[in-house]
Amino acid sequence: xxxxVNRHAHxxxxxxxxxxxxxxxxxxxxxxxxxxxxxxxxNYELIVGITGEIDPKTGxxxxxxxxxxxxxxxxxxxxxxxxxxxxxxxxxxxxxxxENIAVFIYNKMKPVLGxxxxxxxxxxxxxxxxxxxxxE
Amino acid sequence: xxxxVNRHAHxxxxxxxxxxxxxxxxxxxxxxxxxxxxxxxxNYELIVGITGEIDPKTGxxxxxxxxxxxxxxxxxxxxxxxxxxxxxxxxxxxxxxxENIAVFIYNKMKPVLGxxxxxxxxxxxxxxxxxxxxxE
Amino acid sequence: xxxxVNRHAHxxxxxxxxxxxxxxxxxxxxxxxxxxxxxxxxNYELIVGITGEIDPKTGxxxxxxxxxxxxxxxxxxxxxxxxxxxxxxxxxxxxxxxENIAVFIYNKMKPVLGxxxxxxxxxxxxxxxxxxxxxE
Amino acid sequence: xxxxVNRHAHxxxxxxxxxxxxxxxxxxxxxxxxxxxxxxxxNYELIVGITGEIDPKTGxxxxxxxxxxxxxxxxxxxxxxxxxxxxxxxxxxxxxxxENIAVFIYNKMKPVLGxxxxxxxxxxxxxxxxxxxxxE
Amino acid sequence: xxxxVNRHAHxxxxxxxxxxxxxxxxxxxxxxxxxxxxxxxxNYELIVGITGEIDPKTGxxxxxxxxxxxxxxxxxxxxxxxxxxxxxxxxxxxxxxxENIAVFIYNKMKPVLGxxxxxxxxxxxxxxxxxxxxxE
Amino acid sequence: xxxxVNRHAHxxxxxxxxxxxxxxxxxxxxxxxxxxxxxxxxNYELIVGITGEIDPKTGxxxxxxxxxxxxxxxxxxxxxxxxxxxxxxxxxxxxxxxENIAVFIYNKMKPVLGxxxxxxxxxxxxxxxxxxxxxE
Numbered sequence: 001x002x003x004x005v006n007r008h009a010h011x012x013x014x015x016x017x018x019x020x021x022x023x024x025x026x027x028x029x030x031x032x033x034x035x036x037x038x039x040x041x042x043n044y045e046l047i048v049g050i051t052g053e054i055d056p057k058t059g060x061x062x063x064x065x066x067x068x069x070x071x072x073x074x075x076x077x078x079x080x081x082x083x084x085x086x087x088x089x090x091x092x093x094x095x096x097x098x099e100n101i102a103v104f105i106y107n108k109m110k111p112v113l114g115x116x117x118x119x120x121x122x123x124x125x126x127x128x129x130x131x132x133x134x135x136e
Numbered sequence: 137x138x139x140x141v142n143r144h145a146h147x148x149x150x151x152x153x154x155x156x157x158x159x160x161x162x163x164x165x166x167x168x169x170x171x172x173x174x175x176x177x178x179n180y181e182l183i184v185g186i187t188g189e190i191d192p193k194t195g196x197x198x199x200x201x202x203x204x205x206x207x208x209x210x211x212x213x214x215x216x217x218x219x220x221x222x223x224x225x226x227x228x229x230x231x232x233x234x235e236n237i238a239v240f241i242y243n244k245m246k247p248v249l250g251x252x253x254x255x256x257x258x259x260x261x262x263x264x265x266x267x268x269x270x271x272e
Numbered sequence: 273x274x275x276x277v278n279r280h281a282h283x284x285x286x287x288x289x290x291x292x293x294x295x296x297x298x299x300x301x302x303x304x305x306x307x308x309x310x311x312x313x314x315n316y317e318l319i320v321g322i323t324g325e326i327d328p329k330t331g332x333x334x335x336x337x338x339x340x341x342x343x344x345x346x347x348x349x350x351x352x353x354x355x356x357x358x359x360x361x362x363x364x365x366x367x368x369x370x371e372n373i374a375v376f377i378y379n380k381m382k383p384v385l386g387x388x389x390x391x392x393x394x395x396x397x398x399x400x401x402x403x404x405x406x407x408e
Numbered sequence: 409x410x411x412x413v414n415r416h417a418h419x420x421x422x423x424x425x426x427x428x429x430x431x432x433x434x435x436x437x438x439x440x441x442x443x444x445x446x447x448x449x450x451n452y453e454l455i456v457g458i459t460g461e462i463d464p465k466t467g468x469x470x471x472x473x474x475x476x477x478x479x480x481x482x483x484x485x486x487x488x489x490x491x492x493x494x495x496x497x498x499x500x501x502x503x504x505x506x507e508n509i510a511v512f513i514y515n516k517m518k519p520v521l522g523x524x525x526x527x528x529x530x531x532x533x534x535x536x537x538x539x540x541x542x543x544e
Numbered sequence: 545x546x547x548x549v550n551r552h553a554h555x556x557x558x559x560x561x562x563x564x565x566x567x568x569x570x571x572x573x574x575x576x577x578x579x580x581x582x583x584x585x586x587n588y589e590l591i592v593g594i595t596g597e598i599d600p601k602t603g604x605x606x607x608x609x610x611x612x613x614x615x616x617x618x619x620x621x622x623x624x625x626x627x628x629x630x631x632x633x634x635x636x637x638x639x640x641x642x643e644n645i646a647v648f649i650y651n652k653m654k655p656v657l658g659x660x661x662x663x664x665x666x667x668x669x670x671x672x673x674x675x676x677x678x679x680e
Numbered sequence: 681x682x683x684x685v686n687r688h689a690h691x692x693x694x695x696x697x698x699x700x701x702x703x704x705x706x707x708x709x710x711x712x713x714x715x716x717x718x719x720x721x722x723n724y725e726l727i728v729g730i731t732g733e734i735d736p737k738t739g740x741x742x743x744x745x746x747x748x749x750x751x752x753x754x755x756x757x758x759x760x761x762x763x764x765x766x767x768x769x770x771x772x773x774x775x776x777x778x779e780n781i782a783v784f785i786y787n788k789m790k791p792v793l794g795x796x797x798x799x800x801x802x803x804x805x806x807x808x809x810x811x812x813x814x815x816e
Contacts, residue, residue: 002544003507008536014694014719038763039694041721043806059503083718095195099139126723128144136138150286150311174355177286177313179398219310231467235411262315264416272410274680275643280672331639367739371683400688408682422558422585446627449558449585451670491582534587546816547779552808603775
């Protein structure tokens with residue numbers, strides 16, 4: 001019996017959209033006010049979806065305390081109240097779009113979860129825009 | 137890296153559920169108060185999901201300004217503040233159920249997006265009822 | 273101990289904004305696409321707030337079953353799945369703006385509740401626009 | 409044209425997490441305060457997703473009145489305002505985790521819906537934790 | 545400059561509605577299935593609103609860390625994952641209606657906050673029913 | 681007949697909490713990670729509430745197009761996608777707490793609305809924290 005268990009989490013961060021090998025004019029042309037050199041920011045709302053078999057003994061897919069701790073160590077401690085461009089190694093050379101942040105979270109969490117579980121990252125940049133990434 | 141980017145939109149419309157080749161009594165019998173000949177209406181909440189590859193340069197799947205403009209020209213300009221049965225060509229002979237409206241939106245947007253992207257239409261008729269259509 | 277108990281409800285309706293003693297051009301000029309003669313519609317989300325003293329015996333302000341029945345008889349049976357302009361006596365001469373619909377609901381419910389309770393009507397015309405009316 | 413129609417519903421219940429063949433200390437060790445022998449409880453929010461072909465005549469996948477009645481008879485009448493451990497036969501020997509409750513709801517509804525429809529059960533135990541089960 | 549700062553919190557609990565000096569039949573007659581002797585439960589969603597003057601130095605009304613700690617010690621530690629009737633002294637003789645729980649939370653928090661602040665307790669028993677209590 | 685009409689809006693911004701006449705250590709001590717010198721950010725969700733008399737002719741309190749334009753010119757054009765500390769004159773010397781931002785929005789909008797209307801600013805810094813300011 002395969003099931004998906006989902007857990008909400010959230011973090012706040014500043015960022016700007018910016019490609020290193022483009023000049024400022026090109027960046028502003030492509031990314032508009034999202035490229036403001038003084039940064040802007042978001043409340044990122046995260047849904048971590050974990051898929052696998054229900055443990056017949058406990059009735060759990062996975063203990064949510066484990067998921068909570070994992071989200072804390074892999075996501076919140078790294079991204080919360082940070083400037084993504086300046087303070088997160090990954091985004092010094094990678095544009096911190098919501099797409100790339102979702103991939104980053106997936107790549108941080110998947111190895112720790114292991115092959116036993118599939119992982120789906122749903123990430124809201126605003127209440128009106130969100131992405132879904134399954135590592136495919 | 138395949139990802140889905142989702143964008144919320146919304147429109148308001150009047151409609152009634154009605155099959156042209158049934159008489160009023162049969163329509164009322166099947167559709168109940170949803171068949172009221174004076175119409176009723178809804179705030180339709182729309183989530184447009186677009187799936188494809190992240191552009192390694194920009195970190196975007198697609199520029200959301202393009203999506204926003206597409207939703208405006210293909211959906212909002214056609215359906216917003218309209219009477220679906222009387223003012224939208226498609227629904228003169230097709231019953232404007234939420235299922236059929238979702239298929240209509242898919243069929244309007246998919247050709248413009250092209251083969252590069254998969255499209256998922258999620259359409260809420262009320263906060264309690266919604267459909268998901270992927271063109272399958 | 274004065275407390276306010278709130279109950280959510282909802283109804284769907286068609287309407288157009290229209291002043292009887294203005295011609296169509298003036299109506300369209302003032303109300304824009306909300307004045308579409310073919311009507312449009314909304315999911316109205318209603319919060320009925322009732323304020324008074326907690327009954328020391330039951331710990332209730334008022335039995336919510338009474339509130340539910342009252343909302344059904346005074347609001348849902350009258351407005352749900354209706355064309356407000358054509359089918360609701362009140363709105364044949366009164367413009368069915370969200371302001372006027374909230375006042376109408378207040379005026380229907382207040383006499384039945386009596387002097388023992390204060391009443392607050394919160395009415396969402398869309399998830400983005402809402403009014404609050406307290407009969408003041 | 410395959411589409412998924414979704415309907416929200418809800419029920420309230422008390423439960424405790426508990427494995428019959430473990431002693432109290434082991435249960436508390438594994439399930440923490442969720443194993444409180446005096447029980448705690450939740451507002452379960454349910455989304456029933458039904459997938460199939462749109463009826464070309466009515467434009468419906470399925471009449472939502474049928475879905476509403478089915479949710480009432482198979483889910484609400486069985487689980488609403490109940491103590492899951494003490495009053496629901498299934499959970500006398502099965503731990504009433506949100507995973508197992510979702511499987512239970514699936515197994516109750518699927519045979520009644522028949523082979524014509526696929527079924528997806530989304531069940532929120534809290535606004536922050538939810539599961540998705542598709543009978544796979 | 546008086547302002548209100550609001551903080552969301554939540555707790556889960558089991559309860560039954562029950563008046564000690566009524567017999568079971570009367571309780572069931574008045575409270576229906578909410579009086580089930582085996583208990584049912586809810587996710588209570590709490591909004592703590594604190595009103596006062598903005599500190600001109602910090603720009604804070606009050607440090608939200610203080611509010612968070614206060615909610616933990618006065619509300620969550622006392623009510624979360626508890627059976628209100630059996631495990632909370634207050635509700636051994638007082639019916640744990642949402643009205644009475646809101647008053648209880650107010651009475652716990654107000655003395656700690658002191659005369660400097662006004663307090664408003666908004667408590668959702670379900671997403672559809674909630675109360676507001678201001679100690680008036 | 682006095683009524684309140686509410687309109688949702690939103691803007692994204694970067695900020696840090698910081699008192700000019702404190703050193704960095706004191707700022708970090710008081711504001712914690714909210715004082716990160718590299719900034720963090722939020723999606724601010726705004727509800728503008730306007731109270732006054734319903735116009736008996738139109739049934740409007742105020743035309744929402746006027747409100748929308750006012751929010752755009754006074755709030756969005758000034759704060760959206762900005763670094764509040766660096767790019768908004770007001771917050772060069774005033775700490776951009778959610779309390780102070782709400783007061784700022786009130787002070788920008790109230791003179792334009794005039795004495796005819798009361799104004800209530802509800803501002804969410806995150807989905808879990810919000811303030812209400814009425815200019816009292």
